[in-house]
Amino acid sequence: FKCENLQKVGAFKARGAHNAVLCLDEAQRARGVATHSSGNHAAALALAASHFGVPAYIVMPDNAPATKVAAVRAYGGDITFxxxxxxxRESTLEALCARTGASFIPPYDHPDVIAGQGTTALELAGQLDPPPDCLLTPVGGGGLLAGCAVASKALLPHTQVIGAEPAGADDxxxxxxxxxxxxxxAPATVxxxxxxxxxxxxxxxxxxHVDDILSADDTAIIHATRLVWTxxxxxxxPSAAVGLAVVLSHPRRxxxxxxxxxxxxxxVDLDQLPW
Structure with a gap:
């Protein structure tokens, strides 16, 4: 298990955000970075910006969880609701970037962000000997899966890369x-x-670069989450448990x-757990 739950900001998103800020030139950094997010990317970009000493402008919906808002503020992010x-979100961000000159760093569909997420597989390649037969990552926006697939095909050519997705959000x-x-x-998943x-x-x-994508239903995802906790x-x-849920749902594979x-x-928002 590659435990990105123990990563900075508690998620793999720290990798892509840091790499994206690192790839900006000095003039771009001086003007700051911006994004719209109510999730882990918002905190990740705020943290990355603080490491480089640049402003981070974060657009968040006014119904964003209080814990997410608090995390962004703790890392020094300047929030616009x-x-x-x-x-x-998009119109507010566009106006903010026009006013500040900040560079937009999207949460997943960006080459520098994807490359940063791919360092997950880069590390795995140096940590596992012999290499795994299969590597599973969750897939939502696809940045983690795409980045890991590109890295794996270069460094772990005999490892199958498989995306893991909820059955209720299987685009x-x-x-x-x-x-x-x-x-x-209309995604419907825990x-x-x-x-x-x-x-x-x-x-x-x-x-x-990906060999296959498999899905698991919410019952399997909840079971996998509880299994890891206990x-x-x-x-x-729950999003992090989808890979394990897929393996448990396809035992013969x-x-x-x-x-x-x-x-x-x-x-995890403890007030929103389904048990």
Missing amino acids: CEPTQAA ALRSFNSGQWQPQL ADGLRTALGQLNFALIRA RMKLVIE FAGKRVAIVFSGGN
Whole structure:
């Protein structure tokens, strides 16, 4: 298990955000960075910006969880609230970037962000000997899966890369099987971090480098989450448990294989747990 729940900000998102800020030139950094997010990317970008001593402008919906807002503020992010719609997020961010000159760092569909997420597999390649037969990562927007797939095919050529997705938010699975990007249709899953639509850039990389995408239903996801909490004594969020849920849901597929699973994060809202 690759425990990104123990990563900075409690999620793999710290990798992509740091790499994206690192890739900016000095003039761009001086003007700051900006994004719209109500989740882990907001905190990750605020932390990355603080490491480089640059401003971070974060657009958040006015119904964002208080814990997420507190995390962004703790890392020094400058929050602008907006109505909880995609249109409001985008228009508020556009106005903010125009006013400040800040560089927009999207949460997943960006080359530097994808490359940063791929360092997860880069580390795994140096940590596991012999290499795993399979590497599973959750897939929502697709940045983690795309980045890990690109890195794995270069460093772990004999390792199958498999995306793990909730059955109630399976746009990546449908896109992968059809060969064409498919929209996210009314996602309904306990894995709230994976309700995001698959990014177009990520889909192109996934088509080229991923071996398969499998899904698990919410019953399996909840079971896997509880199993990790009780047996491993690790706090992971339901989105992070999808890889394990997929393995447990497809026992014949993985029987006798060395399997690496990425636990993508551990930011759990205890008031929203389904048990």
